[in-house]
Amino acid sequence: MSAALTIVGLGPGSADHITPAAARALAEATDLVGYGPYLDRIPEIRSHQAVHASDNRVELDRARLALTLAASGRRVAVVSGGDPGVFAMAAAVFEAVEKGDPTWRDLDIRVEPGVTAMLAAAASVGAPLGGDFCAISLSDNLKSWATIERRLKAAAEADFVIALYNAASKARPHQLDRAFDLLRRLKSGKTVTLFVRAAGTDEAKIALTTLAEARASAADMRTMVIVGSSGTRLIDRPGRLPFVYTPRSEVS
């Protein structure tokens, strides 16, 4: 096997959602690089594989380590939750490539896609992303809150279904409520709003409410928040959680 770097999407949580292509990229690696809890999700680590665990929030350092290893002839897998291209490790790796050693551009760098969190969250309740939608990260570590507000406003204007990544964090306790307040000024209070924690795992937990009633306290770091479009609706079922879906059509 030649030197290479693959950024591998582990999917939403269960080994059942790791694609065969992703599993092969993990099995073929000499070095596994990632945030500890993601490395813990690799189904089988071989004895000859070197494991490089790092803390959260050091994506660029992790990317540079992975690139340095690949440049030295190793075959590296950088693990990422969900899909690497959606608020995860792939952009950090390419940022490191752009700013780093020019020889890194010659490396065989690939992205192995995965099931991103909003797809697993949506699947767990029905089809809330059935119409046009957007995905916004609420983290303002890397962009301004003004930009986030501008995007929330435009999303409301477009009547997109809105998937909120990084919706809640101990370091940013007030932002999700600010986002709900902003959306309440622009959208009906009756808008279907979903909190899906640990989607795609055995610990999945779903809370269904309206935009009027939505509170940040219902979310933690593992929670995906989905705010519906004007068309998103419930199908009631006696004794069970309703199905939630967004019709493909404007008129119903």
Add this chain to the structure above:
Amino acid sequence: MSAALTIVGLGPGSADHITPAAARALAEATDLVGYGPYLDRIPEIRSHQAVHASDNRVELDRARLALTLAASGRRVAVVSGGDPGVFAMAAAVFEAVEKGDPTWRDLDIRVEPGVTAMLAAAASVGAPLGGDFCAISLSDNLKSWATIERRLKAAAEADFVIALYNAASKARPHQLDRAFDLLRRLKSGKTVTLFVRAAGTDEAKIALTTLAEARASAADMRTMVIVGSSGTRLIDRPGRLPFVYTPRSEVS
């Protein structure tokens, strides 16, 4: 096995991207329902499995057939390309449930997520969806062109990366050029624009251009179009296609 209906995401094209959970749902089904070309992608059809192929564009009929089979005690898998919840079969099934036989609401209906086309397309070039993004279907079979234009405008205002599903069709030859024209009025002509055909398959074909140069003739029914944000950029590589990525950060 009890009666049930599972809407199964086959991912972008190759069997390598079918999750183990999706493969199991296919293997356990007594009946496989879907558009012919998707049924053809099932790696192994068992001799006891009944196959119900249908034409494209008859999603509701197909959904009703699947529900009727499940209600009669069969274990049904409805196959869908990519992820069932993104411009695919899941919303059609729930629409049929809402409008159909009330006893259908008691069925065990599940969605098995998959890698949707934009993730595979993005992975094939780098990380163009690395920032906030939206997904819009350009088909006006089920919504008005005015709605599509409103969403494209809002997407430009938000500076989202824009993934266009159903970008081109023989039945709708002029819409993609109309979308490009609209976006050219609102975004820089230098905006990175990608055409990825048959992403995630051996036949994948990538074309990289600018919004100023983008023409609908570069797309067909199997093409995902991604129009970058103002931050989407290229990393040049001698003798190879550049990497394309959108930085996580606004400033770089």
